Amino acid sequence: IIKTDTLNLECDNIIDEYILINSLNDVEYFIKNRCNDSISKNKFCKNLINIYFNSNKESADQILVLIKELVKSKSIGKINLTKGLLLVNNNWKELSIDYNNSYNKMKILLVIFKNMGITKDIEKIMTKYKII
Numbered sequence: 001i002i003k004t005d006t007l008n009l010e011c012d013n014i015i016d017e018y019i020l021i022n023s024l025n026d027v028e029y030f031i032k033n034r035c036n037d038s039i040s041k042n043k044f045c046k047n048l049i050n051i052y053f054n055s056n057k058e059s060a061d062q063i064l065v066l067i068k069e070l071v072k073s074k075s076i077g078k079i080n081l082t083k084g085l086l087l088v089n090n091n092w093k094e095l096s097i098d099y100n101n102s103y104n105k106m107k108i109l110l111v112i113f114k115n116m117g118i119t120k121d122i123e124k125i126m127t128k129y130k131i132i
Contacts, residue, residue, distance in 0.1 A: 007034070007035075007040055007043055007044075008043065008047060010030070010034060011035075011043065011044045011047040011048070012047055012051065014026065014027055014030045015027075015047060015048055015051050015063070015066075016051075018062070018066055019055070019059045019062050019063070022062065024066070024069050024070075024073075027066065027070065027075070028070070028073060028075045031044060031070070031075045031076060032075065035076075038079075038080065038083075041076050041077070041080040042080050042083040042084055042087065043084075043087075044076065044080070044084070045076060045080045045081050045083065045084025045085070045087075046083075046084040046087040046088055047084075048063060048066070048067065048084065049081075049084050049085055049088045049109070050088055050095065051063060052064070052067075052105065052109065053088070053095070053096070053099040053100070053102055053105055053106075054098060054099060054100065055100070056100065060105060064108070064109070064112055067081065067112070068112070068116065071116060078116065078117065078118045078120075079120075081113065081118055082113075082118055082120065082121050082122055085109070085113070085122060085125070086121065086122065089125055103129075106125075106129055107129050107131065110122075110125065110126055110129055110131040111131055114126070114131055
């Protein structure tokens with residue numbers, strides 16, 4: 001029996017769609033209607049961060065803008081981004097094989113998190129990348 005996590009597929013699809021057409025409203029609608037608990041919001045953030053690391057520079061920049069907008073609109077909380085980053089970081093060895101320029105992208109992401117006031121529970125990662 002193959003069990004498919006449809007939420008992961010849907011998250012990937014809405015993020016890919018955002019990269020193509022930049023519709024913040026579609027992403028916010030998806031989160032409001034499909035990610036209505038903390039666990040699903042954490043998964044969304046994990047997928048968002050994973051796609052960020054897999055993307056080229058232009059798409060990665062779009063995702064950073066999306067992250068800021070989603071926090072500003074309170075569609076996702078800072079804790080959801082923290083949990084999403086921790087989920088990615090927990091599988092870093094296997095995931096980072098496919099990432100483009102992972103070290104520099106992590107530093108950029110951590111600086112943005114720090115500027116947004118997202119530091120709780122990711123202190124070890126910030127120290128590792130010398131973001132203090």
